[in-house]
Amino acid sequence: MTGIAYAANGGAPQGGIVSFITLILIFVIFYFLLIRPQQKKAKEHQKYLANLKKGDSVVTSGGLHGEITGLTDTVVTLEIADNIRVKVSRQHILGSKAAVTADNEAVAAGKATKGGK
Secondary structure (H helix, E strand, O other): OHHHHHHHHOOOOOOHHHHHHHHHHHHHHHHHHHHHHHHHHHHHHHHHHHOOOOOOEEEEOOOOEEEEEEEOOOEEEEEEEOOEEEEEEHHHEEEEHHHHHHHHHHHHHHHHHHHHO
16 A cells, blocks of 8 residues: 555656746736736826826816816816816826827727628
């Protein structure tokens, strides 16, 4: 009975290096496919937010469309209708109306194409 237990051990593990290399390869793939593009997009958004100025038409993450009438370091004042102004955190500005509208039209066109098949 003890002979079977010794035979099951078999010796040194084979593939420790292969497992380690596979783990490193998976991390590299995740970095280039997920982490790096997200960091790049975040940098572009920060640059966009830094370059906001009065008179820009923007869309917030809540869906408000408005024109910038006032700016501070952290708050943007938007005029969403005649004499109706709201204050929004600068981080919640998604982009310009034209860019957001173009993105929405592209998504809608993609859905129409898929739905038509």
